[in-house]
Amino acid sequence: MINSMTGFASAKGACAPHSWGWELRSVNGKGLDLRLRVPDWLQGLEAALRAELAKSVTRGNVTLSLRISRSDETGDLALNRPVMQAALAALAEIEAEAQERGMTLAPSRASDLFTLRGMFDAVSGEDDNTALIARLRADFPALVAAFLDMRRNEGAALQQVLGEQLDRIAELAARAAVLAGARREAMALTLRSNLARVLDNAEGADPARVAQELALIAVKADVTEELDRLGAHVTAARDLLAKGGAVGRKLDFLMQEFNREANTLCSKSQSTELTAVGLDLKAVIDQMREQVQNVE
Template structure:
């Protein structure tokens, strides 16, 4: 399946300890080029994210931005009930030896070290949540790249159909063009025919016809178009292969233009180059 290198996704989630949001955007690049903007406290997530990208992406400049918003600070405490029971039991045991024991004061128990514990967020919990959220974002990014890649493939196929039509048009008119050329040459030489060797004249006509015959270029255009269609169906990254084939298609279009001897084939060569350039621009975004 054809994948684009251009995509964007945003993933956001709320937790008791705050919120996390990822923005991941990718654009075309010759190689895989990761860029990160992470909070300083979560900077050590970068190696794991790099590895995720390496396993799932092949090309593209990928910018990943993480934002972490802690929950509003509040004094939340938990009570160590086991310790409270131990302290209360010890106080009762002591009171049993006293004549007028004082009542146990809960406030005094609260002041005992360890009875009240401040609830703190585990940093590992935040990091795990950030990585899980990034996995979701990366999956969505890949899906987006696949959808756009499919559209790019459709656009390329449309241009390939256009090239096929132009090649067929040139094939249909080529025999008539060569025959008209032969007649024009013979007419020009008719006045001096007696002074020339007929065999030599025929030889020169054949040589000139061969120079202007573009059947070989048309065959190569057909071959390259067939190869492009085949590559578009592959699951591997195909952008570089397609880019190479665009160069070969353009080479044949230039040769067709240089051999053209009539306006009709010249116009066909120009239309070919336009279609090839349109494909080349789209292929710059294909992974």
Template sequence: MICSMTAFARADRHLEGYSLVWEIKAVNHRYLEVSPRLPDALRALENGVREKCRKALARGKVEVTLRYQQDDSEVSLELNEELVKQLSEVSRRVGDLVQHPGQVNPMEILRHPGVLSTRKLDVELLQNESQSLLDEALDALIDTRRREGEQLGQLIVDRLDGIGTQIDIVKAAIPRIKEAQRERLRTRIQDVIESPDPDRLEQELVMLAQKMDVDEELDRLVTHVSEVRRILKKGGHIGRRLDFLMQELNREANTLASKSVDSETTAAAVELKVLIEQMREQIQNIE
């Protein structure tokens, strides 16, 4: 199983009187960096959020945001009836004292502090619901990372197939290239015979041997490609290992290019470097 580091997930829950929403944004990063953003009423959850993320994720820059909103349409108002009775009685007595009898104004009583109150927030319940909802958001994030990881894996496999094609092209071209080099050497030897210079002949032979010997580079390319395929099949947290193998593949492609004595092998080496760079860019997003 391959996981991408880039993903987004959202989980929401509507409870009586309020709603909770978790949003998790993750991008590629060398290590795991978690940045929780929590409302003041739930700030105590920060350490728990970090711990859950550390258990669920291995790499990535992760922003974890919790939004808490009270639903005004479901706000439950509580009436302090005892206080209302006392205020009503006091109002009537005041009216009698000032000899100004009349009905008590309910709105005036409602404005008095303590007559109306909203239900107190159950912080413990809110924290429990938030943590449970975070688990759902993390599960959704991991599912997204897995799906994107599968796509990245397929893209890398396609590039590996392309590398295999270029290796086959170079291997098939080597006999023809060697024969052309032999003919070129014969021409140079003829020049040496006309103007004998043993040192020059020795230099030409050494240079030709070095230029034509690319078997080691091709073998290493094949080995590295096989290792990348094995790691992809194994899955897990493979991003760093694949990144190292891209460096090794690129090194062999550069060496092959430097040894090229033919336009066909030069073109193959360039194509190898393009394919390797494309893989490297994809691997930057793999966990």
């Protein structure tokens, strides 16, 4: 079974106080291009996820996004003792200065210090994310499995389309073989007629030399080799589809060979019907080549 390079999967998870959402998607590409968008404060996570993806995917432009949020952004509060000590020292200095000036101040309360900037630090827990990273890594294989399932399902549909297109190419090649056989007989009659006409109207012409030139023309117009190669390419493409796996590059190469044979067939046809078949072949081959671009 072949795989498509098109795929998508998403998932959500939570591990208090964090929650997250995954998105994994891919489109066709000449090679493997992994683009990961992972929070950089989760040290080591991106490298681990990249290695996991590289083991599962061989081709495609793959994008992974991970978004993480906290249910309590402030977290626990920790007293900033240096700030507290500086505030108390400043408060004592103010009260002493006021007494020297004969001023009476209202008694200070501890709650007055709560609003001072920097008195408390928010404890986010992000200094130790070991448990979160472990949970994310455990959550990731299920996302990759869903992603690969979609690529396989897309590949199964793609394989059926490619099989039908190969059947159509084989039918057109068989039709071209019939037309080429009929054309061969007509060309033989035409060549014999031309040979007789040349000998009747050219004094001193060497009959053997003229016959040799006409035979060379017939050989150049013969499309047997092109049709044989088309048949061999069809067999090779079917074998690749049956083999499955990462066969996209080999199929892409075969499509170039298919197109080469169809072009040569058209250029050598010398027949309206055979040219029409050659053009039909080119159309099917172009359609198949577009599909092959999405095979892993």
